[in-house]
Amino acid sequence: MSSPSITATYTSPTANQLFTAPLPTSPPSTTIASRTTHLAAQQSSIRTLQTDINAFLTQKMADDKSIAEEDAKAEETYGEELPDVD
Numbered sequence: 001m002s003s004p005s006i007t008a009t010y011t012s013p014t015a016n017q018l019f020t021a022p023l024p025t026s027p028p029s030t031t032i033a034s035r036t037t038h039l040a041a042q043q044s045s046i047r048t049l050q051t052d053i054n055a056f057l058t059q060k061m062a063d064d065k066s067i068a069e070e071d072a073k074a075e076e077t078y079g080e081e082l083p084d085v086d
Contacts, residue, residue, distance in 0.1 A: 006049055010056065017056060021049035 004023040010016065024041040027034040 006045060008049060008053060010053070015060070019049055019052050019056070021045040021052070 004025060005020050006023055007021075008019045010019070023045050024038055027038045
């Protein structure tokens with residue numbers, strides 16, 4: 001049996017990305033302290049997953065912006081002769 005995890009999937013026409021973070025196993029004890037510790041560990045895993053997703057999306061936005069800027073620059077010079085670059 002595999003350990004529990006939480007997953008999120010990003011899907012777009014150009015990319016598919018799976019994010020996974022491990023979750024703690026259920027505590028053997030049902031005391032308030034053990035449940036509190038378990039929930040804190042779950043919260044930590046979810047925050048890790050959220051950090052990974054945010055980093056991916058931030059990089060994706062930067063890449064998309066770069067492509068858009070390149071396209072705009074190419075559109076500005078469309079039909080013009082560009083000097084040879086050696």
